[in-house]
Amino acid sequence: MADAVVLLSGGLDSYTAAAIARGEGYRLFALTVRYGQRHAHELQAARVVAAALGVARHLEIDVDLSAFGGSSLTSTAPVPKDRPLDGTEIPSTYVPARNTVFLALALAWAETLGADDVFIGVNALDYSGYPDCRPEFLGAFERLAALATARGVSGAAFRVHAPLLNLTKREIIRRGVTLGLDYGLTHSCYDPDPAGRPCGRCDSCRLRALGFAQAGVVDPLLGR
């Protein structure tokens, strides 16, 4: 049984990606990054999801990206609501270099575990247009990793798995339902109220709602 590091945010996508990794026979080492996100509610969801997945270990790492600023997700700037989801513009919720930082941390852990596989729940179809969710970015990271580590130098091939990359949100949810996942454990909203209830109007809420509607499934989060 090979080990894999799975980046786990507490959202629907990373839960599904991790479950796919488990289905492929990997032993899971879940990594959650507390990066100064305003929706810290997702961290609690990540713990619940990690337990539901039965991961071998769940590690939470702090990296305060809010120190750099530049994003409405790590500041008190308003999160955009009801904006067009046509991918023509990178919204203010973009966090500079976030997935580069996340993959770098995953690479660090993978090397100490002796693992060559990382799973990330990025998606380049029903998404917010973030540059670091695209296949060319992931390929460039694999090439970097081969040069960056002692394992890479000794010939190991580091792989970034993004099993949701080319799926629509509808397909992701159908896949998760087939795998028996309980999406009621997940949290997607960028701007929840103090009780953790989703706003329903940020990109993340709307992409989620669209996916459930198109999949013909009721979002279990709505009934809670």
Added chain:
Amino acid sequence: MADAVVLLSGGLDSYTAAAIARGEGYRLFALTVRYGQRHAHELQAARVVAAALGVARHLEIDVDLSAFGGSSLTSTAPVPKDRPLDGTEIPSTYVPARNTVFLALALAWAETLGADDVFIGVNALDYSGYPDCRPEFLGAFERLAALATARGVSGAAFRVHAPLLNLTKREIIRRGVTLGLDYGLTHSCYDPDPAGRPCGRCDSCRLRALGFAQAGVVDPLLGR
């Protein structure tokens, strides 16, 4: 005047690289990472060096790489002493993916600053053989950065400057002396005593001593 992020450890190399950046006309934004290193004494040196350089801003970021383990620099495992410096072996002081994490953080800050230049004091001649100090690694990071960020997507060319890459330690020290740098402000030892005095026997101490001897300069740290 263009802005540049400079990775500043508190050691001799990053001080020199930052001074070279300043000499090239960049306004400096110094980034120091507290990564769980046992030689935390260098953090105080980084503050002193940043002040001496007159940086526009100095930011310290915490990323606890000791949570992953895998290095004698982030654990209580013994630091190797008096080992051959022939570059045939990667020593236990190697910290998995450290420079990948550092450059990812520098990239994040650069993007929020609207900067395209990062300076790093890596050196691939008189060094410990770490894979993430080699030119092919730095080139791969530049190619990643072009794909990772909104600035990159909009056409900005992110550059990783490593002005010490092909210099010997002797040449680095000569260069710094010419620039009027006070190396007595820096700290290089991986395993200092509780008072912060260098051990004299780790790779870092020995490379430093060799460099000063070959440059024909007395290390000002020794007199303090």
